[in-house]
Amino acid sequence: MKFIGFLFLFCFSIMGSVQAQTDKPAPVTLGKNDTIKTAMTDLDGELVPWIVTPEVKIVDTRIFASDADRMAYNRLRYNVFKVLPYARFAGQRYRQLQRDLALTGDKHKQKELVAACENEIKALFNKEIKNLTISQGEVLIKLIDRETGTTSYTMVKELKGGFKAFMFQSVASIFGHNLKETYDPEEQKDIEAILKQAGYNSTNN
Numbered sequence: 429m430k431f432i433g434f435l436f437l438f439c440f441s442i443m444g445s446v447q448a449q450t451d452k453p454a455p456v457t458l459g460k461n462d463t464i465k466t467a468m469t470d471l472d473g474e475l476v477p478w479i480v481t482p483e484v485k486i487v488d489t490r491i492f493a494s495d496a497d498r499m500a501y502n503r504l505r506y507n508v509f510k511v512l513p514y515a516r517f518a519g520q521r522y523r524q525l526q527r528d529l530a531l532t533g534d535k536h537k538q539k540e541l542v543a544a545c546e547n548e549i550k551a552l553f554n555k556e557i558k559n560l561t562i563s564q565g566e567v568l569i570k571l572i573d574r575e576t577g578t579t580s581y582t583m584v585k586e587l588k589g590g591f592k593a594f595m596f597q598s599v600a601s602i603f604g605h606n607l608k609e610t611y612d613p614e615e616q617k618d619i620e621a622i623l624k625q626a627g628y629n630s631t632n633n
Contacts, residue, residue: 466478466479501618503563504567504618504619504622505622507561507563507564507567508567508571508619508622508623509622509626510560510564511560511564511565511567511568511571512571512623512628514552514556514557514568515568515571515572515574515575516575517552518549518572518575518576519572519575519576521545521548521549522545522576522578522583523576525541525542525545525587528541529541529542542587542588545587546587546588562604562605565605566604566605566609567619569605569606569607569609570609570610570611570616570619571611571619573609573610573611574611579607579608579609579610580607580608580609581593581597581607581608582608584607593607
């Protein structure tokens, strides 16, 4: 009996050794054109290379409850694309200004940088932004916050002080705008969907 037990123990040890050897992934055979290094994963004993595939976007076809809803959505879509270039410009110019201000501690130079930025914004306003509708202006305020992560009111306050920010807010309120308005993707689902469907992501990182 001891001999039989020893025999079974010996057989099991051999099987375990064979199993341990078969658990090792099979070696990879490289071809003459296999020159690109890539990460690999052991999948059931076989080395499988990682392949990064492009992002796939799945977009539903929207069904509107009425023609009025469809028209309202199309108007919003038009307004978003109308003001998006201005929001992008504001975001890029604001980030550039922040970088420029961080590179100098000279107060006089900083004032010159702020004045130059303000003049560019004014030139854009006098040329095009002043002709926006109230609805387009409201969308623009939201998109500026989306682009910069900062409300228009906060931007003015940082650059020109609290009093100027108050004055700008007072004037904006006359035209039905609120410079303190923030952008919430959950609340602005239609705007967010329009931007995502167009393949546009915020440059605010």
